[in-house]
């Protein structure tokens with residue numbers, strides 16, 4: 001199976017009798033993006049950007065890690081690159097962002113991993129800009145967390161995704177770059193630290 005052949009809508013089970021919606025072993029809940037945006041903004045205003053960013057990075061990480069495990073257990077992909085590439089596909093199906101992979105370099109024996117791509121229509125950048133002026137930093141915290149969690153589950157050791165560009169700070173599109181924590185410099189410390197407990 002190729003990544004692009006994965007069809008999330010066909011895999012969801014809705015049940016009016018139980019009120020439980022599932023994707024394989026995971027229960028899902030559907031929320032209005034504006035409601036999540038308001039929750040996010042309330043966290044920013046009550047606890048500050050640093051704390052809100054941490055929460056959303058971890059929230060995203062958990063989501064990406066859990067999705068990966070379902071994909072790995074539940075489907076036979078042609079090879080591990082297709083399995084990895086199914087991350088951007090399911091992220092897109094979930095309505096979070098349109099994710100298009102770019103460059104991938106990986107050497108498991110050497111612990112090397114480098115993966116980039118482009119994000120468009122990020123719901124989180126939209127929500128951030130609906131409440132705030134343009135930021136000086138990337139704002140798609142849950143997306144970075146998701147990509148980190150997905151890639152970490154795939155690779156078997158910690159990987160951290162950060163946006164080199166983000167609509168939330170005025171760039172034309174968002175994008176991801178994923179690599180091991182040791183490859184990142186000081187600018188990545190808040191992201192690496194937030195995910196250190198996983």
Ligand SMILES: [Zn+2]
Pocket residue numbers: 122125138139140163165166167168173174175
């Ligand atoms: Zn962004």
